[in-house]
Amino acid sequence: MALLVPILLALLLGCSRAGPERGITVRFLDRPDRNQAWADAIQAFQAAHPDIRVELVEGPSATNAREDLYATSLLAGDPIYDLVFMDIVWLPKFAAAGWLLPLDARLAAGEQADFLPGDLEGSRFRGRLYRVPMRTDAGLLFYRRDLLVARALAPPRTWEALVEEARALQAPPELWGYVFQGKQYEGLVVNFLELVWSAGGDVLDSQGRVILDQPEAIAALRWLRDAIVRHRITPPAVATYEEQDSANVFLQGRSLFLRNWPYVWALTAESPRVRGRVAITALPGRADAVGISALGGWGFGVSRFSRHPEAAWAFARYATSAEGQKRYALRAGTVPARRALLHDAELVARNPHYPVLAKVLERARPRPVHPKYAQISDILQHHVSAALVGRTEPQDALRAAARELRTLLASPRTP
Template identity: 30%
Template structure:
C-alpha cells in the first residue's frame, strides 16, 4: 500500500519537520496519538496548534475525566494566542458532564464563530466513557463544521510491554470509521501514531497505523517520505516488532429465524472457514437470534431506527423499497459481477431490483402454493382442485368422512400480518381481479374484488370449511394445524416442506403442493412471490468487503447444502439441477412451473400502503365487522387519497424547484398555478397548507435569503443584487430586506465584511 503521508516523532526529528507535515494540507481524518509521560507530549500538542495558527483561529477542546488535564508546557505562543483571542481554549469533564449538555456545549462553541481547525486534546477520554454514541455524534458534529484533529493521550503499558491496542484507542477508531461516510470521496483515513518511547522498548520513534474499512492495522514500517516505489513496498527496520492487527468484527446474520440445529452448525462452520483465511477481520453472528417472525420484525424496525448495527443481514424483499427510500442500504450492482448474476434464477434477482438497480442479494424465494393431503384425496379418488368450487366441494366431502369434529377443510392466515395481504391478492388474482387498472386507479371494490373477499368470508361462515379463528391465525399456526392433521388444504409456502415435520409428511405421502385454484377453467393460476435477501447497511464503510464475504460464503458446496437444509427455496439455478438436492427435496422439481406463475410484490404500486390497508380492512371483513364491499371501498378511498397526496407533493416540489432556480425572474401565483395545472385559488390554499406560509411570503423569503448570500460573497452593487433576486424596484427591495433582517442592505454588507475581516 503506497504511503503518501508520513509523520515523524518530534523528539527524534525536530519540531520544524512538523510545520510541513501538519500544515493545512494534512488530512482531516488524521488522528495524532503521542506521548509517554515526560517525552514532550504537551509540547508537541501546543506546537501543532501553533502550526495551524496561520490559517485562522484555533478551537482547543480539552477533555478530562474529573481531574483537569491541561497542557503543562507553556510558551510565548500559547500565552500570546490566548490573549489575542486566536486560541479559544475550553475544558470539558467527560465524566461529570451529561452527554446532552456536552453535545450542546460543543455545538454552541462551533456555531459561535468560524475556526481554521478544531483540536480535541485527550480525545480518547470520550471513548473511555463507554458511550460510543456520544463519541460518534461529537465527532460527526465537529467534522461537519471545521477541519478536525484528535490528539489522543498516552499509550498504556501492560506488564512492561507497550500495548498497541488499548480499548480507548480501538473504540475511538471504531467511531472514526463510523463517521467516514461524511468525508469527501477518496479522503481516506490514516492513523499515524506519534510516539517518543524510551530506548529500552526497541521501537522506532514513529508507529504507523492504517485505519481502513477492515479495521485498525499496525504496519511494519512506513514508506519513507522520499520513496517513489509505486508498488508501496514496506521497509522493515531490524528489530521492529511483528505486525499487530486488531481484527475488524463484522456482525453478519446469514439466516433469520427459521434455522434448525443442522443448518446452524453448517453456518457456524462456514464462518469459521472464512475467518481462518482472514487475520485482519472476523465475521460473527449476533449473540442472540430471533425465534419468531414477530421478534424478527421487531428487530428490523429497531435497525431502521438505528438501534441495531448489523453489517450484513436478511430482510424480507418487500422491505427493500422502504430501505432504499430512507437511504438505509447500499446499492450492490457495482460489486455484483455478471458471473454471479447468472447464478440466480431471474425471478430471484428481479425481486431485489428497484428502478434498474440491485439493492439486495437473493437469499430464499417462496411462491405462494396450496398444500394438500394427497393421502386423503387418493383415498376418495380425488385430484387436487383446480377450481375454487372444487375446493369447496372436496372440503365439504372430506369433513363428512373425517370423524374428527375439529377437522377443517382448509386453513389460511387471516391475522393482521403481511401474509394476509399475500393471501388476499392470490384470492383476488385467481378470481380475475386486480388492484389497479392500467391508469393506476384502484379498482379493488369492483365485482371481482368483492367476490374474492366474499369467497374468503364464506369459507369461514357460509361453508364452514375454514375455522372460526381464521382472523386470528398467522402462518405458523396454520402450518401447525395442517401438519397435525387438522385440515386437508392450507394456503402457505413451500417452506412448510422444509420443516422436519413437513419433510417427514412428504416422505410418508401425507403432503404435496399444487397451484392455487381459480374461479374459471380458462384462467391461469397466479401466486405471489415471497422472498428474502441480504442487504448491506449504509453504516458499513466497505460494502465490497461484505460482498467478498457473501461470494466466499456461498461456495458451490454451501449452495447445495443450504438447498437441502434451508427453510425455503434456493435462489440459485444449480440447486434445481442438483441430483443431491432433488433426491432429498423432490418437490424442487415442481418449482420451475410454480415460479413461472408468480408475481412479485414490488410489481404492485404502493405495496406498503396497500398491505397496511389490507391487513386492517380485510381482517375486519373476516371478522364480519365490515361487509366485503365496505372494506374494499375503504381501501380504495384511502389509496386514492394517498395517491392524491403524492401527486400534490410532486406538484409542489416542481413549484419549489422552479422558485429556487428562477429567483431573478417574475414569479407569480397565477404563473405557478398554471405550471402545475391547478386553479389559482386552490393553488394558494394547497401551498399554504403544505408549506406553512403564503406563496408571496415564501417567494420573498427565498429572494432575501439569496440576497444576503450575494451581499456576503460578491461585489455586486445593491441595485445589481436587487435585480439578481427578482426585484425591479430597488426601493421596494430595500424595504423588504429591512423588514426581514431589521437592517438595510448596506449595513448588512458592512457587518458581513467586518465579521470576515475579524476572522
C-alpha cells in the first residue's frame, strides 16, 4: 500500500486528458465485432493508410446504451469518438444538437445516388447530409414454404390473408401462426408502425401534426391485439419477445410466419428444423396497396469534435465504399446499403432473398424523423404495449398516446 500510493498519485498527475498520441487514431463505438468484420475492414484500410490507426471501441450490444454513450460524450464536446456509427433513428437528434459535420460537400451527388433512397433520406436533417449509410435493414415476412406449398397456398399479400392462412395451418402450441416483436421496446414500435403505414395511417402528418388517434392507426393496433386474443394465431408470450426470441420460435419450427429483419436468413440455414423450408417475402399490405416495411440501418457520421475529421472521413469513405461494404457484409452477414450490391453475384449466392429485399427497401419508410424521436418512441412503446396485453382498449391507448405526443411536441421551442 505504501508503495502503491506514490505510484497511483504519479499516474494521477501524469494523466492529462489529451495525452500525446503517436500518429493519428480514429475511434468509433459499435457492438462487439461480429466474425471479425470490423477488424478485417480496419486492417485493409490501415494497409492503404499506414499513418492512420482505426480503433473500434466495443460497447454494449443494446443500441440504447450505445446511443447514451455517444450522447454523454458528444454533449461534452469530447473528441474521443471521431466517427459516430449511428442508427438511422438517432440522426435527427444528433444533427439537431450540432454534433455532426455536414457531409454534402464530401459525398458527390452522383455517388449519393448509389445508395438506397430511404437510407439517404434518413441520413439527412433539414436538407443536409450527416451520415453515409453502411448497412441497411427492413422488415420482412419469413414463412414456411414447405407448409404453404403442401396446402397449395401462396404467401399472403394482405394481413387478412395472413390470418386466414395461419388459422388454416396452425396447430398451437406446437405450431403457431404468426410471431413478431411484442415486448415494450423499440422493436414493438417498428412492428406497430409497419401495420399503421400499411393501413394508410401514420404518427405525424406532413405538417408534423399528430394523427395517431385516427381510425387507420387504431385498426392497426386492433389487428395486433386480435392476432393474440381473437384469431389466436400469436402466442400471448409475444409480449415478451425481442427479435431473437421471436426468431427462436420460428427457427424451432414452431411458427408459420415471422416478421423480422434480414439477419434471420443466415440463422435458418443453421437450424435443422427449418433448413431449406423457409422463404422470404415482403410484408403484407392491403388489397389495393403493398405492405410497407420500416427502415433500419447504420451508417457513419463525422463528429464535429474530432481532431482528425479528414482521417475519420477517409475511413468512413473506405468502409462505405462498394468494396468495403461487400467485405463487411460477407463477414458480418448484414445487408449493404449500396443498391448495386443487392445484385452482386457473390452476395446473392449467399443471400437468395436479396432481390425481394431490394424491392422492399425501395419503398421502406423511416420512422418519424424528429429530434425528439426517443421520446416519441417511449410514448408509443408504452401505450401500444398496454393495448397489446389488454390493459387498455386500442382506441383509448392511442388517444392517450396522441395526447402525450401533442404535449411533448408543443413544449417550448420544439426544433
